[in-house]
Amino acid sequence: MEALTVLSKLIGCYERWQEIRKAYTLHWTNGNESLQALQTFFDNNLTLDSMLSMVKEMMCVLPRTMPAVIRFACLTRLRPSEACESFRLIIFTRQKYYNPEQQRIRTFSFS
Numbered sequence: 001m002e003a004l005t006v007l008s009k010l011i012g013c014y015e016r017w018q019e020i021r022k023a024y025t026l027h028w029t030n031g032n033e034s035l036q037a038l039q040t041f042f043d044n045n046l047t048l049d050s051m052l053s054m055v056k057e058m059m060c061v062l063p064r065t066m067p068a069v070i071r072f073a074c075l076t077r078l079r080p081s082e083a084c085e086s087f088r089l090i091i092f093t094r095q096k097y098y099n100p101e102q103q104r105i106r107t108f109s110f111s
Contacts, residue, residue: 001028 001021008017020026055074059067073083090098098104 001026 004017005014008014052074055070059070062070069084069087072087073080076083076086078086
């Protein structure tokens with residue numbers, strides 16, 4: 001939202017952007033809404049630390065290969081299906097998907 005507002009000012013269509021924003025009731029957020037929704041979903045008394053400890057406990061009882069997928073999903077913040085598919089691509093097609101010289105994943109190769 002902030003980037004779009006700055007862009008609209010830069011290219012001279014700020015008033016039009018404000019009309020669009022009001023027409024579709026778009027508004028800024030502080031970025032904590034996802035965490036608050038997750039905390040409310042589980043329990044109002046839960047904190048991020050307690051949720052992470054629950055995830056760590058879960059990882060201890062899962063089969064040996066699953067904790068890596070859970071850790072990957074938590075770190076990347078991908079949706080569960082996206083995290084599983086990304087992890088599968090990285091592990092099973094590592095030769096084509098990972099560039100060891102540049103030490104990065106070549107996502108553009110599979111677009």
